[in-house]
Amino acid sequence: MTSPRHVLAAIPIVVSSFLTCCSQPSSAPETAGIIQYQFAATPSWQDEFDYTGKPDASKWSYDLGDHGWGNNELEDYTSKIENSKVENGNLVITAIKEKSGKANYSSARLVSKGKGDFLYGKFEIRAKLPSGRGTWPAIWMLFSENNYGNKGWPDNGEIDIMxxxxxxxxxxxxxxxxxxxxxxxxxxxGNNLIVPNVSDDFHIYSCEWTPDTISILVDGNSYFKFAKESSYQWQEWPFDKPLHLILNIAVGGNWGGQKGVDDSIFPRKMEIDYVRVYPLITKK
Structure with missing residues (x-):
């Protein structure tokens, strides 16, 4: 999306497993026996949310608006502290049933663009997700520059971590x-995975991105890998340019609203314990 998120509701493969938390960080597999990609043990960019008030303005900005975001979403994204605040060691994004702009719901969409733009690395976000029909939370990455094609999305790439x-x-x-x-x-x-108690417990949602592969993990367990093939050009693999992080809760929309919205559930929260980015280390 030029800024909206475009996502498929039906993913071709379903994997079910009971997950247990695993330690981080991990190493990516060796590529062709020549280059081995690893990730640093210390983050180069992070937010531990060990403060109180609005999200750190040196790391996060807001996407704002009530125009549907290309997905017929129903919320108005705001910068109000009621929709995004840091308290008790967590970032809390809250979707509220209220009149806001032209919308009947308010929420928040935080972006690191211009403050955290990344080319490769391991991205870890420990989060507890909202529940309830009509909620559509996401932890994802979008292109920071318009390098390919005639338009922003999808030519320049998107990675959905969760x-x-x-x-x-x-x-x-x-x-x-x-x-x-x-x-x-x-x-x-893409792929999808059954994860017990996503709205009751914190889980670690991760992406390991190298010049050759993108892996998506939950609690250290990889369940989707996208590999760069030798024939790929930018149309298949635009993932050699910087991306930034986005954290949001949408309401309704083409996917989140497929079975309607239960207004009795609101407010609904996504709590994020930390965001950590570990840089890529290349070894030959």
Missing amino acids: EHVGFDQNRVHGNVHTKAFNHSIHTNK
């Missing part, structure tokens, strides 16, 4: 979107 829709509790999704592989032409690449 998406969840409230009508399908305890299932999380990971996807990539490019010009060649995206839901609008029924070619997107």
